[in-house]
Amino acid sequence: METLSSLADGFVIALTWQNLLLAFLGCFLGTMMGALPGLGPSNGVAILIPLAFTLGLGATPSLILLTSVYYGAMYGGRISSILLNIPGDEPAMMTCLDGYPMAKNGRAGEALSLSGIASFVGAFLATWGLILLAPQLVKIALLFGPAEYFALFTLAFATLGGVASTNQAKTAFAAALGIGLATVGVDTQTGVPRFTFGEVHLYDGIDFLVAIVGLFALSEVFLFLEHRHGNADASGHKVTVGRLMPSWSLLKSCTPTMLRSSFLGFLAGVLPGAGASLGSFIAYTFEKKLVDKEGTFGTGDPRGVAAPEAGNNAAAGGALVPMLALGVPGSGTTAVLLAVLLSLNITPGPLLFTQQPDVVWGLIAALFIANFMLLLMNIPMIGLFTRVLLIPPRILMPIVAMVSFVGIYGISGSSFDLVVMVGFGVLGWVLRKLDVPLVPIILGTLLGNAMENNLRRAITIDNGDWFALIDSPLSIGLWTLAVIGFLLPIIFGKVVKARIRHMARDEEGATID
Amino acid sequence: MxxxxxxxxxxxxxxxxxxxxxxxxxxxxxxxxxxxxxxxxxxxxxxxxxxxxxxKPDAAPNWPALPRLMEVGAAILVMVLYAILLPELGFVIATALAATYLTWRLGTTPVSSLVSGCLTSLGIYAVFHLVLGLSLARGPLGF
Structure with a gap:
């Protein structure tokens, strides 16, 4: 009951004209960014953070804008999967498998609207899951002391590579690099400068927004330059969208699939180290095992479109649970959303729910609003979004680069930060070539200081005894999970990744002939 | 390797x-x-x-051939120059130049690149400065 009244308060906050307009704008931009191949949800949110920040929006309005972008990008990813067989972002990979064959059979419109509805169901249920689960998690989190928090951060890093990670050494390297970057600047506890080499600009540390925008957005530009993706235009593909609304019987036959997939996706989102990509993968494979008796999956079965879309949108909602309740994001995009919170001076975690309930519930209400808007927007306006796909990347990428520059310059007005950002862009490009994940770097720059502070607090409380870190059963449990989470992918990672790739290749072969 | x-x-x-x-x-x-x-x-x-x-090295990635590498290098140089020259030239001119260069190198014909670059610059200026009121770098010409 208490939850419902808080939620009602949230709606009061979210339902102002300004916030509705921001939600609309966010949904629209998000869907576009999701739809464009190469610009995923992390990129989209990353580019827009500095803008929301420099526009002087308050905490709740900025959050509404950016989470709408986040949900929107999750919706948008399916459009290019279905129409072009190119996933708009990573989680939409599984949607290609049945979405593209459906489009080839002349049912593109149905596939698009069905997947829109599946996305809605997934995100809607996941938002309810968030409302129910997050306050419970908060109760547990209130028992955490500094030592437990330090263990929790370690757990987050250890599992960030995910089950599908192939090289844990590279994940560890990336995390250490990120945390190392966070230690640059004046030490918060004793006031001595560290790793600044006398450069005044470095005294307040490296702005994580500069790092994020450089690593994500600019490295994408360099990748395009390297491959000269100019030829990846959509001009060659002419797809007739066809009938827009799916029939009731089709929707009815997909409903159980959507419900099951939403549940699985939500779980995958909440658990550390899984995230939306795995959510859609699990949802699809499970559904295939369960209902695919005639072997129609992969040849344009509508259920094969509904399952991964419900799964990945539910996972997107689920990933918000640990981010809001514990302050520890479990996926790349939620890491970027954490950056939003931190740059707005909001520290997520258990105290957020008690101290700033307006932010939390306003955000949750905004998620509901965004979700409805996206559903409404995605069915009639689908034609507009498909046209966006016709903008060639050679025009688009420079715009992305320039908007990134504008955002960062807007924050600090310093050329130095822009040069640092270009540096991060180059670093991001090289690391991506070397298959080093970028998300741990981002998370490291975001959480590095909090992690160090908790470590030092824990040990100072116990008068310099380092065993304070493994003093309570709770922290021992977290450490054990961290070790297991780190070691598991070394054993199983290759198997899982090979299976994802294998499936994707199989289907590709099937659609070519 | x-x-x-x-x-x-x-x-x-x-x-x-x-x-x-x-x-x-x-x-x-x-x-x-x-x-x-x-x-x-x-x-x-x-x-x-x-x-x-x-x-325990992984298989080496496909590094681009030298000309492509130069391409990326040149783009990096242009971006650094952009960062440094932004306060000198002002937002509109610097951005138009940088956007034109990038569009051209991504495979657009020179004339369309110039048009697209100028439109990008003016568009961003209109949206972010005139509409949203973001303060952008002011050059000697005041924009």
Whole structure:
């Protein structure tokens, strides 16, 4: 009951004209960014953070804008999967498998609207899951002391590579690099400068927004330059969208699939180290095992479109649970959303729910609003979004680069930060070539200081005894999970990744002939 | 081979980081842990993972051929120049130049690149400065 009244308060906050307009704008931009191949949800949110920040929006309005972008990008990813067989972002990979064959059979419109509805169901249920689960998690989190928090951060890093990670050494390297970057600047506890080499600009540390925008957005530009993706235009593909609304019987036959997939996706989102990509993968494979008796999956079965879309949108909602309740994001995009919170001076975690309930519930209400808007927007306006796909990347990428520059310059007005950002862009490009994940770097720059502070607090409380870190059963449990989470992918990672790739290749072969 | 070089660079980075941590001047007022301990732990993680990467390298990625590499290099140079010249030239001119260059190098014909670059610059200026009121770099011409 208490939850419902808080939620009602949230709606009061979210339902102002300004916030509705921001939600609309966010949904629209998000869907576009999701739809464009190469610009995923992390990129989209990353580019827009500095803008929301420099526009002087308050905490709740900025959050509404950016989470709408986040949900929107999750919706948008399916459009290019279905129409072009190119996933708009990573989680939409599984949607290609049945979405593209459906489009080839002349049912593109149905596939698009069905997947829109599946996305809605997934995100809607996941938002309810968030409302129910997050306050419970908060109760547990209130028992955490500094030592437990330090263990929790370690757990987050250890599992960030995910089950599908192939090289844990590279994940560890990336995390250490990120945390190392966070230690640059004046030490918060004793006031001595560290790793600044006398450069005044470095005294307040490296702005994580500069790092994020450089690593994500600019490295994408360099990748395009390297491959000269100019030829990846959509001009060659002419797809007739066809009938827009799916029939009731089709929707009815997909409903159980959507419900099951939403549940699985939500779980995958909440658990550390899984995230939306795995959510859609699990949802699809499970559904295939369960209902695919005639072997129609992969040849344009509508259920094969509904399952991964419900799964990945539910996972997107689920990933918000640990981010809001514990302050520890479990996926790349939620890491970027954490950056939003931190740059707005909001520290997520258990105290957020008690101290700033307006932010939390306003955000949750905004998620509901965004979700409805996206559903409404995605069915009639689908034609507009498909046209966006016709903008060639050679025009688009420079715009992305320039908007990134504008955002960062807007924050600090310093050329130095822009040069640092270009540096991060180059670093991001090289690391991506070397298959080093970028998300741990981002998370490291975001959480590095909090992690160090908790470590030092824990040990100072116990008068310099380092065993304070493994003093309570709770922290021992977290450490054990961290070790297991780190070691598991070394054993199983290759198997899982090979299976994802294998499936994707199989289907590709099937659609070519 | 790429991973061997990467591992070696990572190791040097870890050693350098550890050295820089060791020479941090400690303040007379310090907590039980001090400002050095945490960076040293991180340096250890960095070093160990670099060693693993060095001794168990993955297959090398496809590095672009020299001309493509030059292409990326030139783009980096243009972006750095853009960052430095932005306050000198003003937002509109600098952005138009940089956007034109990038569009051209991504495979658009020179004339369309120029048009697209100028439109990008003016468009961003109109949306972010005139509509949203963001303060952008002012050049000698006032825009």
């Amino acid at each position: 790429s991973d061997r070089i990467f591992g070696a660079v990572g190791l040097i980075l870890a050693l350098g980081y550890a050295w820089a941590a060791l020479v941090i001047e400690e303040s007379f007022l310090s907590d039980a842990v001090g400002p050095k301990a945490f960076p040293l732990i991180i340096a250890a993680v960095l070093g160990l993972s670099s060693l693993v990467i060095f001794f």
